[in-house]
Amino acid sequence: MSIRPAYLVDSDVLIWCLRNRPTPIAMLQALAAEGPLACSVLTVSEILRMVRDQDREKTERLLDSLILLPVGVAEAKLAALLIRGCGRDRGPGFVDCHIAATAILRRLPLVTYNRKDYLATGVDLLDTSLWNPENH
Numbered sequence: 001m002s003i004r005p006a007y008l009v010d011s012d013v014l015i016w017c018l019r020n021r022p023t024p025i026a027m028l029q030a031l032a033a034e035g036p037l038a039c040s041v042l043t044v045s046e047i048l049r050m051v052r053d054q055d056r057e058k059t060e061r062l063l064d065s066l067i068l069l070p071v072g073v074a075e076a077k078l079a080a081l082l083i084r085g086c087g088r089d090r091g092p093g094f095v096d097c098h099i100a101a102t103a104i105l106r107r108l109p110l111v112t113y114n115r116k117d118y119l120a121t122g123v124d125l126l127d128t129s130l131w132n133p134e135n136h
Contacts, residue, residue: 005067005106006037007034007109008102008111009038013128015047018058039063040068040098042071042098075098075102076098082120086121092120100121110123112126113128
């Protein structure tokens with residue numbers, strides 16, 4: 001039996017947490033109280049390709065605390081449709097379409113600060129711009 005995550009977290013939110021920004025940290029803590037958090041394996045790749053050696057252990061701990069969701073054939077097929085439907089020049093990028101497809105197929109809200117990158121995909125977005133620790 002697998003555990004169903006409550007949210008899919010994008011790399012930008014995790015990066016801000018790794019940079020010790022209080023609001024994203026508080027937001028993820030509050031969201032984690034609602035259920036487990038997940039990220040795409042592509043998010044893992046995005047983050048680890050940029051990590052500095054001195055931050056690797058902290059980064060690995062954060063990533064290990066999440067449910068890591070694979071990208072399979074279904075996600076790849078939907079991502080291709082999203083890329084074609086959004087237009088290559090004005091739509092979200094290759095990785096973002098795969099992350100959106102993962103969220104859509106698993107019916108998970110996507111937690112991101114890059115709303116504009118995902119709007120055209122139709123993915124359910126958590127409005128992080130309005131998130132405030134006092135009113136959540």
